[in-house]
Amino acid sequence: MQFRTLKDIVRLCEERSLTIAELMIEEQVKETGVSEPEVIQQMADYYQVMKEAVHRGITEDTVSRSGLTGGDARRVHDYMLSGETSSGSDATRAMAYALAVSEVNASMGRIIATPTAGSCGIIPGVFVSSQERFGWDDDHMVLGLFAAGAIGYVIANNSSISGAEGGCQAEVGSAIGMAAGAMVEMRNGTPEQAMHAVGLALKNTLGLICDPVAGLVEIPCIVRNGLGAVNALAAADMGLAGVRSAIPSDEVVDVMLQVGRSMPSEHRETARGGLAQTPTGRKITEELRRRRQENKN
Amino acid sequence: MRFKNVFNIIGPAMVGPSSSHTAGAARLGRAARHFLGVCPEHVKIVLYGSFAETYWGHGTDLALVGGLLDYDTDDDRLPDAAEEADRQGITISFDKGTGNYPHPNFVRIIVQHGTETAEVAGASIGGGNIEIHELNGFDVRGSGQYPMLAVEHTDSKGVLADITRTLSDAELNIGFMDVDRKARSGEAMTVIELDTAPDPHVLNRILQLPYVTRAAVIDLK
Numbered sequence: 001m002q003f004r005t006l007k008d009i010v011r012l013c014e015e016r017s018l019t020i021a022e023l024m025i026e027e028q029v030k031e032t033g034v035s036e037p038e039v040i041q042q043m044a045d046y047y048q049v050m051k052e053a054v055h056r057g058i059t060e061d062t063v064s065r066s067g068l069t070g071g072d073a074r075r076v077h078d079y080m081l082s083g084e085t086s087s088g089s090d091a092t093r094a095m096a097y098a099l100a101v102s103e104v105n106a107s108m109g110r111i112i113a114t115p116t117a118g119s120c121g122i123i124p125g126v127f128v129s130s131q132e133r134f135g136w137d138d139d140h141m142v143l144g145l146f147a148a149g150a151i152g153y154v155i156a157n158n159s160s161i162s163g164a165e166g167g168c169q170a171e172v173g174s175a176i177g178m179a180a181g182a183m184v185e186m187r188n189g190t191p192e193q194a195m196h197a198v199g200l201a202l203k204n205t206l207g208l209i210c211d212p213v214a215g216l217v218e219i220p221c222i223v224r225n226g227l228g229a230v231n232a233l234a235a236a237d238m239g240l241a242g243v244r245s246a247i248p249s250d251e252v253v254d255v256m257l258q259v260g261r262s263m264p265s266e267h268r269e270t271a272r273g274g275l276a277q278t279p280t281g282r283k284i285t286e287e288l289r290r291r292r293q294e295n296k297n
Numbered sequence: 298m299r300f301k302n303v304f305n306i307i308g309p310a311m312v313g314p315s316s317s318h319t320a321g322a323a324r325l326g327r328a329a330r331h332f333l334g335v336c337p338e339h340v341k342i343v344l345y346g347s348f349a350e351t352y353w354g355h356g357t358d359l360a361l362v363g364g365l366l367d368y369d370t371d372d373d374r375l376p377d378a379a380e381e382a383d384r385q386g387i388t389i390s391f392d393k394g395t396g397n398y399p400h401p402n403f404v405r406i407i408v409q410h411g412t413e414t415a416e417v418a419g420a421s422i423g424g425g426n427i428e429i430h431e432l433n434g435f436d437v438r439g440s441g442q443y444p445m446l447a448v449e450h451t452d453s454k455g456v457l458a459d460i461t462r463t464l465s466d467a468e469l470n471i472g473f474m475d476v477d478r479k480a481r482s483g484e485a486m487t488v489i490e491l492d493t494a495p496d497p498h499v500l501n502r503i504l505q506l507p508y509v510t511r512a513a514v515i516d517l518k
Contacts, residue, residue, distance in 0.1 A: 001298070024303055028304075043307065046307060049371070065356060105314050106313060106314045108319075108375065108376040109312065109313060110310065110371055111310075112310050113307075113311055113316045113320065116423070117311060117314060117316040117319065117320065120313070145307055149303035149304075150303070152307070153300060153305075164317070164347075164423065214354060215347070215350065217315050270347070271351070
């Protein structure tokens with residue numbers, strides 16, 4: 001890839017009058033030797049999977065394999081349809097859709113890791129709800145996914161997208177940054193505005209720990225995906241409004257890695273700290289262990 | 298760069314709930330299936346670290362079994378893999394491993410069909426990506442990102458040249474390569490990651506080479 005940093009992306013896009021998506025597609029073709037139509041088709045197939053997961057989570061009763069979670073997407077969706085919400089129906093719809101995909105994930109349904117399964121709700125939540133709202137066609141959404149991918153590529157290689165390595169900021173945080181930057185581009189913002197949105201979003205999740213109850217991708221992961229979608233929309237709005245990240249976005253990415261490294265292992269996907277070790281978190285873990293033992297006997 | 302392209306970030310398509318504990322596990326199971334070359338009759342799975350602690354809630358067990366049935370990470374049949382394996386009469390045991398292991402998500406899979414046995418050990422390193430650490434006790438590495446040719450042979454002069462010549466005659470390009478031997482002039486293993494998968498013809502030609510005792514293609518695409 002020709003770019004290693006978010007600044008590289010902005011420079012290359014400006015020099016050659018490209019969108020982030022166009023740059024990403026060009027680089028992907030060069031890197032893999034796979035033709036442009038095939039690369040675009042693969043992303044288009046992935047977008048269909050995302051839409052199916054949203055639909056499933058909103059229309060079916062999803063219960064996780066552990067039985068701990070499920071049904072919140074429908075709850076939020078019904079609430080949105082019933083009238084006045086606090087954050088507005090667009091943000092609430094994005095939240096419902098993000099919850100839907102994360103619940104489908106927890107029920108062993110089909111999803112796209114964006115960038116991981118633990119954070120798989122945020123991008124579909126933002127994308128599918130915005131597509132309905134603005135009437136965009138699928139081609140536009142697929143370009144948006146390439147823009148999100150370019151941003152994620154920089155974050156993954158300069159920082160981390162693994163909760164075990166860098167805490168939840170690396171998974172949910174990265175997904176929010178990716179969704180925010182892509183949203184700016186899909187709404188015709190400039191690459192520079194998109195990059196500021198990424199930095200603004202990441203600053204808001206810095207330090208977020210990975211503390212899943214019983215080690216499962218459920219509590220608090222699903223809820224964080226729902227709220228993450230709303231954060232992404234808000235960060236995109238800041239970027240489009242012309243708000244700049246006073247700390248350059250690449251420096252925010254770098255410091256995310258440092259913050260992740262200084263997190264104790266209790267807070268990096270081991271279920272030995274945070275919410276997993278609250279009295280209720282411990283009780284749930286114990287209950288699951290007991291049930292599993294019964295299943296074995 | 299640890300992540301090489303856009304589909305390492307957006308993707309893979311997978312059945313949840315965890316890219317490392319489910320998708321990665323499916324790919325490791327599938328690697329064992331491909332290494333054996335046929336569907337196994339008996340399977341012994343030894344889980345280590347976080348795999349052993351949290352496999353149940355993540356469906357790691359189902360994903361491993363699904364992989365052994367040659368299911369990809371996004372196969373809808375993954376959640377029912379245990380029933381299907383049962384229906385096919387495959388016996389599977391799960392154990393928690395003891396001793397040292399090189400990664401928090403590590404598994405050892407021993408598969409058997411008739412008199413043929415094969416063993417794969419590997420790690421799930423995040424985002425559905427895997428790293429093969431051992432094949433039949435040989436210390437060889439592979440990423441599973443490319444079709445991988447695994448060749449067992451005796452350690453002697455010219456074997457590698459013969460193998461690579463066969464590949465170049467078939468116009469296959471080598472991306473990465475790793476070799477390990479148990480002793481000088483003893484048994485050895487060569488793994489070669491290729492840009493495109495060798496067809497059965499090429500595999501046959503490799504098998505006919507002098508000193509080659511076993512060859513398999515692990516292709517997780």
